[in-house]
Amino acid sequence: MDHAADAHRTDLMTITRFVLNEQSKYPESRGDFTILLNHIVLGCKFVCSSVNKAGLAKLIGLAGETNVQGEEQKKLDVLSNEVFIKALVSSGRTCILVSEEDEEAMFVERSKRGRYCVVFDPLDGSSNIDCGVSIGTIFGIYMVKDNHEPTLDDVLQPGKNLLAAGYCMYGSSCTLVLSTGGGVNGFTLDPSLGEFILTHPDIKIPKKGKIYSVNEGNAKNWDGPTAKFVEKCKFPNDGSSSKSLRYVGSMVADVHRTLLYGGIFLYPADKKSPNGKLRVLYEIFPMSFLMEQAGGQAFTGKQRALDLVPTKIHERSPIFLGSYDDVEEIKALYAAEGKKE
Ligand SMILES: O=P(O)(O)OC[C@H]1O[C@](O)(COP(=O)(O)O)[C@@H](O)[C@@H]1O
Ligand SMILES: [Mg+2]
Ligand SMILES: [Mg+2]
Numbered sequence: 001m002d003h004a005a006d007a008h009r010t011d012l013m014t015i016t017r018f019v020l021n022e023q024s025k026y027p028e029s030r031g032d033f034t035i036l037l038n039h040i041v042l043g044c045k046f047v048c049s050s051v052n053k054a055g056l057a058k059l060i061g062l063a064g065e066t067n068v069q070g071e072e073q074k075k076l077d078v079l080s081n082e083v084f085i086k087a088l089v090s091s092g093r094t095c096i097l098v099s100e101e102d103e104e105a106m107f108v109e110r111s112k113r114g115r116y117c118v119v120f121d122p123l124d125g126s127s128n129i130d131c132g133v134s135i136g137t138i139f140g141i142y143m144v145k146d147n148h149e150p151t152l153d154d155v156l157q158p159g160k161n162l163l164a165a166g167y168c169m170y171g172s173s174c175t176l177v178l179s180t181g182g183g184v185n186g187f188t189l190d191p192s193l194g195e196f197i198l199t200h201p202d203i204k205i206p207k208k209g210k211i212y213s214v215n216e217g218n219a220k221n222w223d224g225p226t227a228k229f230v231e232k233c234k235f236p237n238d239g240s241s242s243k244s245l246r247y248v249g250s251m252v253a254d255v256h257r258t259l260l261y262g263g264i265f266l267y268p269a270d271k272k273s274p275n276g277k278l279r280v281l282y283e284i285f286p287m288s289f290l291m292e293q294a295g296g297q298a299f300t301g302k303q304r305a306l307d308l309v310p311t312k313i314h315e316r317s318p319i320f321l322g323s324y325d326d327v328e329e330i331k332a333l334y335a336a337e338g339k340k341e
Pocket of ligand 1: 121
């Protein structure tokens with residue numbers, strides 16, 4: 001019997017112990033990051049439980065309407081935003097919060113303030129809520145380095161400065177994928193224990209994949225390199241097999257599949273939306289950070305996604321992310337287009 005393998009199989013690693021282990025690598029750390037992460041995990045558990053009950057909640061009152069007890073039912077994206085704001089502020093470790101749901105950044109009041117800035121999309125894939133398809137939460141964490149009064153510049157930082165990033169997918173299981181800069185790890189919620197357990201240690205994305213993921217309904221408005229790339233996915237001219245198309249329409253689900261199975265996810269620019277659709281701070285940066293940490297790449301059509309410096313909190317950008325070789329291909333097509341101009 002292989003005792004080492006057996007020990008590994010039976011070693012139940014909870015997300016709390018995992019983060020504590022990570023933190024112990026930094027002797028100067030005071031446990032602040034672990035506390036912040038615990039509050040994010042709490043927010044994910046809360047939203048997961050609300051998502052699971054969403055269909056049933058409709059029996060007693062539609063979202064946004066009044067239920068039989070005369071209570072207002074909150075829409076899931078509004079509720080998720082409130083849950084995360086509460087969880088993050090009550091951690092006592094945050095100073096600036098940027099949420100997809102709020103027009104302005106929120107500066108935490110001085111008495112509850114810490115050193116971390118959290119950017120987040122509390123409920124991603126909201127068009128999929130009503131049909132029970134996987135949705136999620138995306139987050140990224142920056143740190144205010146000096147003890148200065150926090151300003152918007154503390155969050156308008158390139159993605160490469162992120163300290164940590166992750167997402168939680170509310171799907172057939174509840175899965176939290178996290179990187180603190182030393183690789184990517186996935187944890188699955190055991191609902192009976194209420195604990196996230198390490199189930200996907202050290203995730204590495206395959207170097208090349210067999211799947212492409214894009215909203216092809218926008219094809220008539222794509223630019224040359226995107227159109228050529230997708231055409232090549234379907235009709236390869238180098239002897240390779242054609243790729244399969246998979247598109248959920250929830251970034252979290254599409255990126256999760258890409259991370260585990262390989263391939264490419266793209267939300268490109270088009271004539272109608274020259275900056276694409278997805279938001280830099282709380283959609284593109286966290287997912288690009290995870291992709292690079294897993295050995296993949298993330299590209300905007302012009303540059304490495306994590307080098308972008310956002311000038312406003314809800315800025316958008318085109319994005320191509322996934323397996324290293326697949327992203328190399330789209331980079332080559334944009335480079336060739338650049339030479340023609
Ligand atoms: O419906 P489209 O245009 O394909 O857009 C899908 C994209 O929009 C999003 O739903 C936007 O996220 P929100 O639901 O947080 O607004 C992404 O999750 C997804 O990748
Ligand atoms: Mg989103
Ligand atoms: Mg959202």
